[in-house]
Amino acid sequence: MRVVVPFATNDPKTRLSDRLSPAERREFSRAMLEDVLEAIRGSGGEIEVLATAPLDIDAPVTVDDRPLTDAVNAALVPETAVVMADLPLITVAVLEELFETPGDVVLAPGRGGGTNALVSRQPDFRVDYHDGSFPKHRASAAELGSVAVVDSHRLATDIDEPADLVELLIHGEGRATDWLRDAGFELARTESRLGIERE
Template identity: 80%
Template sequence: MRVVVPFATVDPKTRLSGPLDPEERREFSRAMLGDVLESVREAGGEPEVLATAPLDVDTPATVDDRPLTEAVNAALEPETAVVMADLPLLTAETIEGLFETPGDVVLAPGRGGGTNALLSREPEFRVDYHGGSFLKHRASASEIGSVGVVDSHRLATDIDEPADLVEVLIHGEGRAVQWLREAGFSLVRTESRLAVDRAPDGR
């Protein structure tokens, strides 16, 4: 199955600018992208990167610097999945679950109401990202066909904020968690929860 993976090449993940400098954010974003692409391949999918600027990656890539909604709609075809690039907890089994879920449109919500992944089997379906996109996608998809929803922690966990790094260090298995550990990040226990700390001699 064709899987489109949108990727912001220039100045990615600005909300991680506290713990990571611009170059580190680029490196970490590429590590997460690598994890997503590997999981898609292991699940039998055929990934295509939809990048905002040219990048060196070992998979087919198309450059489209338009806003996310416009770029994805231009690339969307029937029997196409769209999986975001900041989902480093994905496994092949997670992607297979997306592929196997019935529905003309299958949606995987993210925390906070976004849409972290979807599968469209309906040629009339179009995306509309940002501003609670899961509810918008579910409503528009229900007007043209059946809707499947994937309830998955690994699909729901996108990495946007510094606190999200905890999830990578707990559940990550690939490049992203390795990058964080090599950069000196580790888990620390506070009075109420786990948090992330960085060694002074980190990158």
């Protein structure tokens, strides 16, 4: 299956600005992207990174600096999956479940109401990201055919906010987790800095 992976190259992960410098955010985003690409390769997907600027990476890259919705819609054809680049907890098994789930449109919601991954087998389906995209995608897909939802913690966990770093430190095993630990992020200290208390 063709798998489109949108990736912002210039100023990624701005909501982590109080924890990471611009250079660190670029390095961290690249590590998450590598984790995602490795899982896609393992699942047999045909990768197309949809980047906002040229990117030196071991994968085919299409440059499109338009807003996310416009860029993805331009790349969307039947039998295409879209997997966000900030899902470093995904595994081959999770992706295989996404790809193999029947439905004209298959959606994987994020914890905040977004759409972290999808499969479209419907030629008229179009995405509309931001502002709670999951319910919008589910409604628009239902008008076109059958809709399935893959409810997965690993697909739901996108790394946007400082609190998300804790999830990665707990459950992650890839490059992004290694990068965080090398940068000095440890679970207890990160939870403490974020005001998280565990029983």
